Amino acid sequence: MSSGSFFSWAALGILCTLLLAFIRVCRGPSAEDRLLGIQSFGTVGTAVVILLYLVEGSSGYLDVALVMAMLAAVTVITFTRILPGAGDVDPGEAPAPQSEPPAS
Amino acid sequence: MIVFDLLSALFICMGVFFFFASAVGLLRFPDTLCRMHALAKADNLALGCVILGAVFQQTDPLIIGKLLLIWVVTLLSSATGGFLLAQRIRRKHLAQQEAG
Numbered sequence: 117m118s119s120g121s122f123f124s125w126a127a128l129g130i131l132c133t134l135l136l137a138f139i140r141v142c143r144g145p146s147a148e149d150r151l152l153g154i155q156s157f158g159t160v161g162t163a164v165v166i167l168l169y170l171v172e173g174s175s176g177y178l179d180v181a182l183v184m185a186m187l188a189a190v191t192v193i194t195f196t197r198i199l200p201g202a203g204d205v206d207p208g209e210a211p212a213p214q215s216e217p218p219a220s
Numbered sequence: 221m222i223v224f225d226l227l228s229a230l231f232i233c234m235g236v237f238f239f240f241a242s243a244v245g246l247l248r249f250p251d252t253l254c255r256m257h258a259l260a261k262a263d264n265l266a267l268g269c270v271i272l273g274a275v276f277q278q279t280d281p282l283i284i285g286k287l288l289l290i291w292v293v294t295l296l297s298s299a300t301g302g303f304l305l306a307q308r309i310r311r312k313h314l315a316q317q318e319a320g
Contacts (some may be wrong), residue, residue, distance in 0.1 A: 129236045136243035159263040163270045171259040178286050189297030
C-alpha cells in the first residue's frame with residue numbers, strides 16, 4: 117500500500133467519526149451539546165486537512181488547517197459571550213457579569 | 221527511512237482510534253459536562269497523534285514548526301472554549317437551583 121492511499125484511508129476513517137458527532141448535534145438535548153459537536157468538527161477538520169496535506173504535498177493546506185484551528189475558538193466565544201441569550205433562554209438566568217456590551 | 225514511515229503510520233492509527241473514542245464518548249456519555257470531558261481530552265490527543273505522525277514525514281523545519289503551531293493553537297482554543305462553555309453551564313445550573 118502506498119503512503120498516499122494510507123493517508124487517504126486514515127482521513128476517511130476520521131471523517132466517519134464526524135458522522136457520530138453529527139448524530140449528537142442533531143439530537144442533543146441542550147444547545148451546549150450541539151455546540152460540543154460543532155467544536156469537534158473543528159478538530160476533526162484540522163486533522164483531515166493535515167492528512168490531505170500529506171497526500172497532496174501543497175503547503176497551502178497547512179494554512180487552511182491553521183485557520184480552522186483558530187476559527188474553532190471563535191464559534192464558542194460567539195456563542196457564550198456575544199450572544200448570551202442564544203440557544204436555550206432561561207428566564208432566571210442572570211446576565212453575564214463580566215461580559216462586554218457588543219460594540220455597535 | 222522505513223522506521224519513520226512505520227512510526228508515522230503508528231501515530232496516525234492512534235489518532236484515528238482516539239478520534240473514534242472521542243466521538244463514541246460524545247455520543248454515549250449522559251451529561252453535557254461528561255461529553256465535554258470526552259471531547260476536550262480525546263480530541264486534542266488524537267490531533268496531537270496525527271500531527272506527530274505528519275511530523276515524521278517532513279524534513280523542512282519550517283513545515284514542522286507550522287504543524288506544531290497548529291497543535292498549540294488547537295490546545296489554546298480548546299482550553300478557552302471549554303472554560304467558557306463550562307462557565308455557561310454552571311451559571312445555568314445555579315439559575316435553575318435558585319428558580320426551583
